Amino acid sequence: MIGNNVGVTMTFLLYIVMMLAVGYIAYKRTTNLSDYILGGRSLGPLPSALSAGASDMSGWLLLGLPGYAYAAGYEAVWIAVGLLAGTWLNWLFVARRLRTYSLSAGDSLTLPSYFENRFEDRSRILRVVSAFFILLFFLFYTSSGLVAGGKLFETVFGLDYSTAVIIGTLAVVSYTFFGGFLAVAWTDVIQGLLMFAALLLVPVMAINVAGGWGATQDAMTALNPELLDAWTDTEGNALGAIAILSLLGWGLGYFGQPHILARFKAIRSEADIPAARRIAVIWSGLGLFGALMVGFAAIGYFQTPLEDGERAFMLLVDALFHPVIAGILLAAILAAIMSTADSQLLVSSSALAEDFYKALFRKTASQVELVWIGRLAVVAIAVIATALAFDPDSKVLELVSYAWAGFGAAFGPALILSLYWKRMTRLGAVAGILAGGVTVVVWGNLSGGILDLYEIIPGFILATVAIVVVSLLTPAPSSRIQAGFDKGIRSS
Template sequence: MIEASPAVIATFAVYLLFMLAIGLWAYRRTTDSSGYFLGGRSLGPWPAALSAGASDMSGWLLLGLPGFAFASGIESLWLAGGLLLGTWLNWLLLARRLRTYSVEAKDALTIPEFFANRFGDRGHLLQAVAAFFVLLFFLFYTSSGLVAAGKLFETVFGLDYLIAVIIGTLFIVSYTLFGGFLAVSWTDFVQGLLMAAALLIVPVIAIQSDGGWGEMTTTLRELNPELLTLWVDKDGQPLTLLAIVSLAAWGLGYFGQPHILARFQGIRRASDVPTARRIAVSWTALSLIGAVLVGLAGAAYVDNNLGGQLTDSETIFMILVDALFHPVIAGILLAAILAAIMSTADSQLLVSSSALAEDLYRQLLRSQASPREVVLVGRAAVVLLALVALLLATNPDSTVLGLVAYAWAGFGAAFGPVLLISLYWRRMNWSGAIAGVITGGLVVVVWKQLEGGLFDLYEIVPGVILASLAIVLASLATAPPNEAIREGFERYRQALRQG
C-alpha cells in the first residue's frame, strides 16, 4: 500500500470535482438523443482525436501494459507496435468513411443502427443481434475499468477493494449520466492530455533515478538478459510465430470498437479527419512508448530498491510515482490513472446505454418514443449497466489486461470485418452482415474456452478471419442488395468525393 498524504487526497478531490463540473456543463447543452449519444456531431479534431485515444487506452495503458512490460520486457513492443499500426489504419480506413456514411444512412447514431440502415434491416434482427454483442462485451470491458479503479484506490488509500470499486463507479456514472457524449468527450480530452504527460514524465524521472539509460539496461541485463530481447520471451525461449501474431493482432481490434467509432461519427465534419488522425497517432505513439518504458524502468527500480519483490506487476506505475515524486506531483500523476480508467469506462457505459435505448428500446419496444424519452431510458441504462459491471468487477484477482483482451477481441471480430467491408464493398448485403456479426462474436466466445496448440492463438485472429469469410460467402450466396440499398451506397460514394 502507498501512504496517501493530504496533498494526494486533495489532488484527487479537485480532479473529480472538475470532471463533475464538465458533466454539469454538458448536461445543460444536451436536450435530445443526438446530443446525448453523439454530441450533435460537433467535435473538432483535437477533442475527437484525444477522446478517441483516451477512451481507447483506458486504465490498462497505465496498469496493464506497464505490468506486461515489467514482466516480459521488450517483448511488449510487439503488442505496442500492433496497437500503433491499428490506430493509424483505423483513422485512415474508417474515420472519414464512417462519418460520411452514418449521416447518409438516416443519420445513424449507433453502430447497430448504422448496420440496420445500411442493409435495410426491416425486422431489426441485425440491429438487435449487434446490440446484444455490444452489451455482452462492454460488460467485461467496463468491469476491467472498475477493477483498475479498485486497484488504484486499494493501493493508494488502503481502502477495501470492494469499497474502492464502488467509489470509482459512482463518479464515473455521475458525469456520464448527466452530460452524455459531450461530457464524455471533453473529459476524455482533458484526461488524454494528463495521461500522455504522466507517461512521459514518470519513465524519464525513473530512468534518471537509476543512473541513466545505461545503468538501467545494465541492471535489467543482470536481472534477466531476456528482458532486453525482442525475439525471445522472459524465460529465454524463442518467441513462436503464434505468440508474435497474438501480440501484434491487438491492432485488428480497432476496426470494431464502438466507443472509438463513436468519435468518428461525432466529428464536426469529414474534412477534420486528417488533422485528427495526425494528433491521434502522435498521442498514441508517445503514450505506448511511455508505458513500455515505465515497465522497464520499474523492473530495474524494484530490483535495486525492493529486492525484486512486487506482488502485483500492474501496480508498478503507482509504486514509481509514490517513490520518486513530491506528494503534490504524485497526486496529479496518480490522478492520470483515474483519468485513464474514467475516460474509457464512461465511453463504454454511454455506448452500451445507446445500444439499449436506441437499438433495443426504441426499435423493438416503443418505436414512437420521443427523443427526450430515449435520453431518459439511456440514462437509466447507464445505471443498470454500471451495476452489472460492478458485480463482474468484485473479484480482486481479475487482471485488467485479461478482461480488456477478451472484450477487445469480441468487438474486433464481431464488428470490425462487417464495418470495414460495408464501407468499401457495394455487393455486401444483409445476409453477409448478420453472418459476419454472429460468426465473429461466437468464434471469440468459443475460442476463448479452448487451450493448447493452435487455440493459444489470440481469439481475435480466427474471429476476424472467419467473420470475413462468412460475410463474403453469405453475400455471394444470396440475392444482391435491393435498389434502395444500392442507391444509398452511391449517395455515400458521391458524398465522399465531394469531401
C-alpha cells in the first residue's frame, strides 16, 4: 500500500467525479445512435488524435510496457519502434479513406456495418462474423484494463485485489453507460494529456535523483549487462529474426483495432486528418519513449529488484513526489485504463446493439431503443470482462498481446484491401476475417521453432492470402458495388 494519506485519496476521488461530470454533459448531448457510437462525426484534429492515442495505449503504456522494459532492457525498444510505425502508417493510409468511405457506404457506424455495406452483403454473415470476433477479443482486451485497475487500487490503497477490480470497473462503466462516444472522446483528451505529462515527468525525476543517465546505465550493467543490448535477450543470446519480427509485428495490429478505427470515422472532416496525424504520431512517440524510460529508470532507482515490474511506475511516483502530486500522477494510470476500457466497452456494445440486435432481431428498433440496448450491453460485457480479470496473477501485456493480435489479423487485411482493391469480394472478406481470427486463436496456443513467432504475423499473412485467393475464385463484384467503391474513394 502506498497511498495511506488524504492527499492521494482526495485526488483520486476528484478525478473520478470530474470524469462522471463529463459523462453527464455528454449524456445531455446524446440523442441518437450516431451520437452514442461516433459522436455525430464531430471531432476536430486534437480530440480525434488524442482520443485515438489514449484509447490505443491503455494501462499497458504505464504498467505493461515499463514492466517489459524493466525486465528485458533495450530489447523492449523493438516494440516501441513497431508501434510508432504502425501508428503513422494507419493514419497515413487508412484514416482518410475510412472516414469518407464509411460515410458514403450507408453512413456505417461500426466496422461490421461498414463491411456489410461495402460489399452489399444481404446475408448478414459478414456483419455477424465481424461482430463475433469483436466481442471475443474485446473481452480479453477489456479484461487487461481491469487487471491494470486492480493492480492500481491494490497498490495505492491496499485494497483486496478483487475489490479493486470491481471499483475500477464501476468507474469506467458509469460514464460510458451514459455518455457514449462523446464522453469517451472528451475524457480521452484530458486523460491523454495527463498520461503524456506523467510519462515524461516521472522518468526524468527518477533518473535525476538516481544520479543521472550514466548512473542508471551503470545500474543496468551491474544488474545484467545484456539489458543494454537491443540485439540480445537477457541471457546473452542473440535475438533471432523470429524474436525481432515478433516485436516489430505489434505495429500490424493498428490496422484492425475497432476502437482506434472508430476515431477515424468520427473526425469532423477529412481536411482535419493531416493535423490529427501529426499530433497522434508526436504524442505516441513521446509516450512510448517515456514508458521505456520509466522501466529503465526503475532499474537505476530501486536497489532491491521489484517482484512485479508492472508496478514500477506506481512505486516511482510514491517514492519521488509529494502525496498530492503523487495522487495526480497515479490518476494518469486510471486515465490510461479508463481511456481504453471505455472505448472497448463502447465498441463492443455497438456490436451488440447495431450488429446483432438491430440486424438480426429488431430491424425496426428506434434510435432511443438502440442507445439503451447499447448501454445495457456495456454493463453485460463489463461483468464478463471483470470475471476474467479476477486472477491476480494476470499480466497486462500478455492479455493485450493476444487481443491486439486477434484484431490486427482478423480485420487489418480485410480493411486495407477493402479500401484499396476494387476486385475484393464479399466471400473474400469473410474468408480473410475467419482466417486471421482463427489463426491467432490456434497459433497463440502453440510453441516451438517458427510457432514462437507472434501470432499476428502469420494471422495477417494468411488472412491476406485468403482474401486474394477467394476473391479471385469467386465472381467479381457487381457494377453497382464497383461504382460505390469508386465513389467512396473519389471522395477521399
